[in-house]
Amino acid sequence: MRLVIARCQVDYAGRLTSHLPMANRLLLIKADGSVSIHSDDRAYKPLNWMSPPCWLIEDRNIWTVQNKAGEKLVISLEEILHDSAHELGAEPGLVKDGVEAHLQELLAEHIGTLGEGYSLVRREFPTAIGPVDIMARDADGASVAVEIKRRGEIDGVEQLTRYLELLNRDPLLAPVRGVFAAQQIKPQARTLAEDRGIRCLTLDYDKLRGTDSDEFRLF
Structure with missing residues (x-):
């Protein structure tokens, strides 16, 4: 998993369009290819995301996430505050009381x-x-x-x-x-x-x- 904290704006173009103005946000890039954009509230819910299969193209300060349907998530980076990658390993799954x-x-x-x-x-x-x-x-x-x-x-x-x-x-x-x-x-x-x-x-x-x-x- 890659964790990026950056000052960025995000524009989505697909079946609809949406815009997130410039602000500090957390970008999660997972091993399954998914990319999600988070703020410091909304609990676990992302502000915007792209589910796999999709791919990330990094071109300097413009990152584009695109899927097979042609939908695009364009992340315009003003400043990267943190960028790290972590290997989480195999997920054993959630064990719930009442399974x-x-x-x-x-x-x-x-x-x-x-x-x-x-x-x-x-x-x-x-x-x-x-x-x-x-x-x-x-x-x-x-x-x-x-x-x-x-x-x-x-x-x-x-x-x-x-x-x-x-x-x-x-x-x-x-x-x-x-x-x-x-x-x-x-x-x-x-x-x-x-x-x-x-x-x-x-x-x-x-x-x-x-x-x-x-x-x-x-x-």
């Missing part, structure tokens, strides 16, 4: 969240195409496969659909119904799931974390 594995554990402990009379068969129920997050039985003893996501999108519905198609070929399990559970379910994903007969369940992570476990305990 899918933890949601799976919490829902398994509080299986009654699915409905009255539900019981847990097992977590990570194996299939030939990968494990189902939770296999449960409803009050009538019917099999229910649960796919859990932090954010429910169409890909998750498609994944659960494939599991259901495979599980329903097993006469010992069929019929198997599906539940798509997530902290947030996008409208398109909900529409697709309901069209396929899959029930959607929005998980309240804080409530799951704060309630007593449904598992049997000696004390």
